[in-house]
Amino acid sequence: MAIESAAAVATPSYWRQQIRAGKWRQHTSGLAEGYVQCNIVILPQRYAFDFLRYCQRNPKACPLIAVAEPGDYRLAALAADLDIRTDVPSYRLFRNGTLERELTDLLALWQDDWVTFAIGCSFSFEQALIAxxxxxxxxxxxxxxxxxxxxxxxxxxxxxxxxxxxxxxxxxxxxxxxxxxxxxxxxxxxxxxxxxxxxxxxxxxxxxxxxxxxxxxxxxxxxxxxxxCGVTPQQAIMRAQPDICITHTPGHMLITDLLNQHMAAF
Structure with missing residues (x-):
């Protein structure tokens, strides 16, 4: 199935595989209809508690979907075959609060004390609006x-x-x-x-x-x-100036196996 013809029908696993293989580096709006996409923030464990509190105090901008254990790059609660090091189309690397560069994977950088935060994304409610x-x-x-x-x-x-x-x-x-x-x-x-x-x-x-x-x-x-918007944490990261932090590139989300319909409160 060609990527161009798959946008509306392909499964989340399909898209993660395409991203992992380097075949999709564009934004993910409109992909994997019906499934939750997430903003991503990855920080060393020493910053994780403060960032968790930041999300809790700003639930409209930073609605937490999942928080991984230190070093866990699988996030099994989001998908069975997920690898956070490779499954986002484009990452941002911040050092001391300054955007250093964008990356296509984290394999060479990954550290055992890194904590991943998956934050709700507006692409999920877009599907409800289209429906x-x-x-x-x-x-x-x-x-x-x-x-x-x-x-x-x-x-x-x-x-x-x-x-x-x-x-x-x-x-x-x-x-x-x-x-x-x-x-x-x-x-x-x-x-x-x-x-x-x-x-x-x-x-x-x-x-x-x-x-x-x-x-x-x-x-x-x-x-x-x-x-x-879930890009709000990137502004906070620039102010907090942690020595290292990874985020998604705005619009380039993690596609999960969670269903949008399960995010509804009523």
């Missing part, structure tokens, strides 16, 4: 979702603090109301939007210039909806 007949512009345009650093602060924990990051999807007002209703069922993957309308209230000056991801078309009569 309800709503257009998701970043998917229909084949782009990575636009993400913006805001003027809102997150709750600090130890050295971890920083601004909230949001993702944006434009919709008509009627669709926006429906999206709020649908997403309120999924608190484990960011839940309902935290703002819609005027982006300047979030400190966003130009929607055409996202801090991460790609700009999307906003049509006449549409309003932008903003959800808390």
């Amino acid at each position: 309800a007949g709503l257009e998701i512009r970043n998917i229909s345009e084949g782009k990575n979702v636009p993400m913006y650093v805001t003027n809102r602060s997150t709750a600090a924990a130890g050295a971890f603090s920083g601004p909230l990051v949001v993702s944006m999807r434009p919709m008509t007002p009627a669709d926006a109301i429906r999206a709020i209703q649908i997403c309120s069922r999924f608190p484990a993957v960011h839940g309902a939007p935290l703002h819609f309308g005027d982006p300047s209230q979030l400190g966003i000056s130009d929607l055409a210039q996202p801090d991460y991801g790609d700009a999307v078309t906003i049509k006449a009569g549409e309003v932008p909806l903003f959800w808390a």
Whole structure:
């Protein structure tokens, strides 16, 4: 099966194998329909407790799906055949809070005291919105979702603090109301939007210039909806300046075997 024809039908295991083999390095929006995707943060154990508290204090931006034991790269709770060292299309390596480079695997870097955090991703609720007949512009345009650093602060924990990051999807007002209703069922993957309308209230000056991801078309009569985003920890990591940290590249998620429907609270 060609990769291009598999986007809507291939299993999570298929995509992890393609990523592990270096055959897919693009963003994962729209892949493995019906399955949970996760943001990833990997830290040495000495930072793990403070980062865990940071996630607990900021559940909209950092909804925890799983936390691994130190050195565990299998994360069996997420998938039977998963290897966190190879199964993300693109990783970011931070040293002392500075982005050093992007990586395609962690095999040469992996350390036995590293703790992996899997954080809920908005790509999960996108499937619920599509199932309800709503257009998701970043998917229909084949782009990575636009993400913006805001003027809102997150709750600090130890050295971890920083601004909230949001993702944006434009919709008509009627669709926006429906999206709020649908997403309120999924608190484990960011839940309902935290703002819609005027982006300047979030400190966003130009929607055409996202801090991460790609700009999307906003049509006449549409309003932008903003959800808390799992890229928020990357801002906290830059402030905390741990000597080493690994994250996913924004939009390049870990695809799990968990079903989106099981994330629903009601």
